[in-house]
Amino acid sequence: MKKQLLRATAIAGLLALGAQGAFAQNIAIVNGKAVPKARMEALAQQVAKSGRPVTPEMEGQMREEIIAREVFMQEAEKQGVAASDDFKTQMELARQTLMIRELFASYQKKNPVTDAELKAEYDKFAAANGGKEYKVRHILVEKEADAKAIIASLKKGGKFEDIAKKQSKDPGSAAKGGDLDWANPSSYVPEFTEALLKLSKGQMTDTPVKSQFGYHVIRVDDIRNAQLPAFEDVKPQIAQQMQQQKLATYQEELRKKAKVE
Known part of the structure; x- marks a missing residue:
């Protein structure tokens, strides 16, 4: 009798250890089905990619979210949702979206914008927007x-x-x-720019300047050397652009290579 009791106690202990091991690998058991920690x-990882820190409080929220999803998934499977044509269509669209997103992410990772390309683009911008800036009223x-x-x-x-407030x-x-x-003179329509460049500080046009918008009366309040942002300040924006x-070029190349009948 004593041996049987000891054996039963040992088995119970092993079962308890097994249960602990199962929970060590899973975050929960929902209706008998394990929900792995991998989820x-x-x-x-997705939260971290979005730039948000994964705090202990957020971990609790994520655990509840994952458990809720498992509950809903089990019910959806029970009702045969996955067998519907609409579900299959949506899954195919989702699959395509994910694959395309990964394709583009892979291309960008393999083809990063170099510092030399960024500096060349900045120099091009500086050449186009350098020179003089005009403070103008019209x-x-x-x-x-x-x-x-x-x-x-x-x-x-x-x-x-x-007069501008009343009539412009x-x-x-x-x-x-x-x-x-x-603003740089080149930022205006050609007729406006041409008239503007003939004026000195404090001068006004003697005759109306016609453009596609109507007739302008222009006055130059001040002129200065162009105030361009430093390369390092605009580097992130240039890189993104x-x-x-x-x-966009890669996408266009793929479209051109494709044989569409």
């Missing part, structure tokens, strides 16, 4: 006669800012007294 690790009207009347009024002492049709600058802030350009 928790996979979800934690008044935009629909008719040439109105622009001529405004110029006459300004020459008699009218205040540019006040440019929604972006009228409320600011016609102020267009600092060039990565997108490289990826």
Whole structure:
């Protein structure tokens, strides 16, 4: 009798150890089915990739999320959801999305933008936007006669800012007294740029300047050397833009190579 009791106790101990081992490898047992820790690790990696720290509190939330998913998955399997045509269609679309995403991620990893490419792109930007910047005001009207009347009024002492607020049709600058802030001359339409470059600091156009938008009265408030951001300050933005350009080129190359009938 004593030997049987000892044997039973030993078996119970082994079963307990086995249960502990099972829980060591799994985060839970749901309706008799083990939920492996690997799911928790996979979800934690996804969270970490998004830039969020995996805190102890978040680990508890993730565990509850994984258990809830297992409960819902078991019920979905019981109801045969996976056998429906709609489910199969959605799964195929999801598979395609994941594969394409991984393809593009792999391409970008194998074809990073180099520092030399970044510097060359910055130098190109600096060459196009260097030189002088102009602080300009303008008044935009629909008719040439109105622009001529405004110029006459300004020459008699009218205040540019006040007239711009009352008469300018440019929604972006009228409320600011016609102020267009600092900009490179090339950022404007050609007719505006051509007239602008003929003016010195404090000068105003003597005649209306016609463009696709209407008639402009232009005044130069100030001129300075272009204030370009330092390379290191804009390097991340340039890198992102060039990565997108490289990826777009790769996508276009794949489309061109494909035989579509």
